[in-house]
Each structure stands twice: as C-alpha cells, then as structure tokens.
Amino acid sequence: MRRLLTGSLLLLGLVGIGRAALPPMGPLPDxxxxxxxxxxxxxxxCGGCHGIQGSAAPAQLPELRGRVGWFLCTPQSRAYLIRLPNIAHSRISDNQQLADLVNFMVFGLGGPSVPAGAKPFTADEVARERKFALSSASLKAERARxxxxxxxxxxxxxxxxxxxxGQKP
Incomplete structure (x- = not known):
C-alpha cells in the first residue's frame, strides 16, 4: 500500500512538472x-514531434515557437494550418476541442508572431477546412508558398x- 501511495505521489509530481514545462509564450484567447x-x-x-515547447530542432520539422502565428497572415495560410494532415486527420473528432488545440499552438506557442487582430480558430472553421486535408506529398511546397x-x-x-x-540552408 505504501509503495502504491509513493508511486501515485511521484506520478502526480511528474504531471505537475510536465504542466510547469508548458508555459505559453503568448496570451491564450478566451x-x-x-x-x-x-x-x-x-x-x-503534437509535442512528440514538434517539441513540448514548440521547438524540435534540429529535427527536420518546422519550429512552432515564436513562428507559427505568421500563418494567420492570410486566409489561405490560415486554412493551411487546419489542412495539415496531422490536424485535419486528428483523432480529436470534436471540432471545438481541435480548434482549442490549434489556438493553443498558434497563440500560445506562436506568441509574438501572431498578427495583430488575428482571430482564434472556431469549431465551424475547423469542420470546414479539415475536409480539405493536404497530402504529405504537397506539404513542403505548400509550406514554402x-x-x-x-x-x-x-x-x-x-x-x-x-x-x-539556425538550420543550415
């Protein structure tokens, strides 16, 4: 019993540490x-590939921290974020829950890269855009564009x- 209690307390401590390691860079929208x-x-x-803090360098993945907000610059690049295969085909089926995740990523991790006046993603927007998922073959070209x-x-x-x-071109 004592070992179980000690293990439970250790697990709770690790969960607390994990939360402390996830501070957003920018304010989260209401x-x-x-x-x-x-x-x-x-x-x-997302954190397994893009890093819990939004930085997975030097992995060959886009850094999110302080950068992903730039994709809210135009309606087309905004839609691109939802159309990314891992978002569009997410196991999160609830569109509001997925909008919340993307808003955390963009506004929290993207912080100062979010254009002034950018609006948070909505459940309706996520439902509409995820129907047009990109293929993995087009991701590099789409991102570059x-x-x-x-x-x-x-x-x-x-x-x-x-x-x-810091990536070498």
Missing part, C-alpha cells in the same frame, strides 16, 4: 473553452524559410 485540455492535447498529439506570402505581405522574418532558427 475562445479556448478548456486551456488545460488544449495544452495537454498539444503535448499528446505560404512562408513566402508571410514574408512578402506580412513582414515575417526571412528566417521562416528555414524549418528552425
């Missing part, structure tokens, strides 16, 4: 219905062309 669930959904569904738009039209830094800061 549109997120359950910020703690959105944070844990990000950790479970929207990065160029963000640089030219919205003032995103040219370093966005790289998957993560």
């Amino acid at each position: 549109a997120i219905s359950d910020p703690e669930l959105a944070r844990s959904d990000y950790a479970e569904h 929207y990065v160029e738009v963000a640089i030219k039209q919205c003032g995103a830094p040219s370093a966005m062309r790289l998957l993560y800061p």
